[in-house]
Amino acid sequence: MAANATLRQTRITAYTFLLPNLVGFLVFIALPVLFSFTMSFTNWDGHLRRDFIGFGNYVRMFGNETFRISLANTLVYTFFSVPVSVGIAILLAVILNYGGKMITAYRLFIFLPYVSSTIAIAAVWNLILHPSLGPVNNFLFRLGVDPLPRWFSSSQWALFSVIIVTVWKNVGYYMVIILAALQGIPSSLYECAEIDGAGPLQRFVHVTIPLLTPAIFFAVVIGIIQSFKVFDLIFALTEGGPGRATNVLAYTIYQEAFMRFRMGYASALAVFLFVVIMLFTFIQFRGQKKWVQYM
Numbered sequence: 001m002a003a004n005a006t007l008r009q010t011r012i013t014a015y016t017f018l019l020p021n022l023v024g025f026l027v028f029i030a031l032p033v034l035f036s037f038t039m040s041f042t043n044w045d046g047h048l049r050r051d052f053i054g055f056g057n058y059v060r061m062f063g064n065e066t067f068r069i070s071l072a073n074t075l076v077y078t079f080f081s082v083p084v085s086v087g088i089a090i091l092l093a094v095i096l097n098y099g100g101k102m103i104t105a106y107r108l109f110i111f112l113p114y115v116s117s118t119i120a121i122a123a124v125w126n127l128i129l130h131p132s133l134g135p136v137n138n139f140l141f142r143l144g145v146d147p148l149p150r151w152f153s154s155s156q157w158a159l160f161s162v163i164i165v166t167v168w169k170n171v172g173y174y175m176v177i178i179l180a181a182l183q184g185i186p187s188s189l190y191e192c193a194e195i196d197g198a199g200p201l202q203r204f205v206h207v208t209i210p211l212l213t214p215a216i217f218f219a220v221v222i223g224i225i226q227s228f229k230v231f232d233l234i235f236a237l238t239e240g241g242p243g244r245a246t247n248v249l250a251y252t253i254y255q256e257a258f259m260r261f262r263m264g265y266a267s268a269l270a271v272f273l274f275v276v277i278m279l280f281t282f283i284q285f286r287g288q289k290k291w292v293q294y295m
Contacts, residue, residue, distance in 0.1 A: 033274070040267040043262075046261045084163070092171065114172045121236070126152065159245055162233060170223070177219055181212050190207060213291060214294055217284070220284065225280075234250070249273050
């Protein structure tokens, strides 16, 4: 009896600690997702009108040019920013792993952009990449580049410019993850490989990279999810422009919901984005067995 009472008390204590998080999940995530899914079948304008229209919003979505452009921009943004960010993070982590006592200072400087204000980052990069006054174009002008890229002001360069800022902002986060995994690799494995005649490059390819794959997998999954949901940088840097050059799915949802008050259609877009993220995440977890190696 005493053992059962102790077990019951332990469970009550555990559920008590979990309760605030469960309530937060239900109120701020589960219920809004369910509400958004329900509203995606209506033409709700954000007020009282909620006429059921079935799959009308989804039919309209796939026939809408703005949706197709924003989906293409999101895919381009994701499949350039994530691999570049993770690749640079691996390189920086390997370099900093041999940094000695200065590793903490360097890690702090590289990680700092990730925790900086998005508005401040946008203001700084708008000055850096200013078409006529920015230091980057001044440097390119001295090199004789003509015509100079207009960066955020050009439909040709705007999305590429946002990707540059994204890589600069996020690479520190991925670097910390990969660096932690790198420092967890036993030195005995390198010693064994060296005894077997493996050189530095062979040790990196056949020991370091395979044992970093769990951290790389985590970074890629998180990176793709964040990239599909990107909003703050787009809003602060370009507001989806010029034209629709940087209009991504999350920003299109914002425009439809809070600028045009098409809540039902915006909900359909949000459901589609949710399904796409789930699909990509499922594919990655299914494919990890083929390339992720655990110690």
